[in-house]
Amino acid sequence: xxxxxxxxxxxxxxxxxxxxxxxxxxxxxxxxxxxxxxxxxxxxxxxxxxxxxxxxxxxxxxxxxxxxxxxxxxxxxxxxxxxxxxxxxxxxxxxxxxxxxxxxxxxxxxxxxxxxxxxxxxxxxxx
Numbered sequence: 001x002x003x004x005x006x007x008x009x010x011x012x013x014x015x016x017x018x019x020x021x022x023x024x025x026x027x028x029x030x031x032x033x034x035x036x037x038x039x040x041x042x043x044x045x046x047x048x049x050x051x052x053x054x055x056x057x058x059x060x061x062x063x064x065x066x067x068x069x070x071x072x073x074x075x076x077x078x079x080x081x082x083x084x085x086x087x088x089x090x091x092x093x094x095x096x097x098x099x100x101x102x103x104x105x106x107x108x109x110x111x112x113x114x115x116x117x118x119x120x121x122x123x124x125x126x127x
Contacts, residue, residue, distance in 0.1 A: 025051075026107065029122055033115045046106050054096050061092035 025047050035043065068085045071078060111119060 027104075029119075030107065032122075033111065033118055035115070039110050042110050043107050046103050050099055050103055054099055057092045057096045057099070061089045061096075064089035064092065 026043050030043065064085045068082065068089070071082055071085065108116065108119070
């Protein structure tokens with residue numbers, strides 16, 4: 001039983017890390033592009049509008065994950081329910097990634113040609 005709890009805790013850390021990676025705000029590297037005040041305001045608006053939706057999807061993923069942890073240590077294992085919960089968690093996190101992708105595309109469209117060039121030549125960093 002102790003090993004099962006440890007496995008559930010480890011799984012929890014992995015998913016928490018994935019959810020943490022789905023940050024709501026703009027990436028830090030945008031600060032290095034010397035955005036104008038108007039661009040900064042537009043970037044703020046893009047991410048501000050998405051915050052409630054992203055938060056709701058992250059909470060949905062967290063709820064599904066918590067149910068998975070409970071299922072892992074339950075007296076009887078319901079594999080079908082486990083698959084449903086895994087799918088729900090994955091779907092919620094995929095939706096966050098999709099929202100973020102569209103937000104970043106909107107931000108990219110705000111950039112000048114010079115800023116786009118700088119952005120494209122930056123090393124890839126996962127923040």
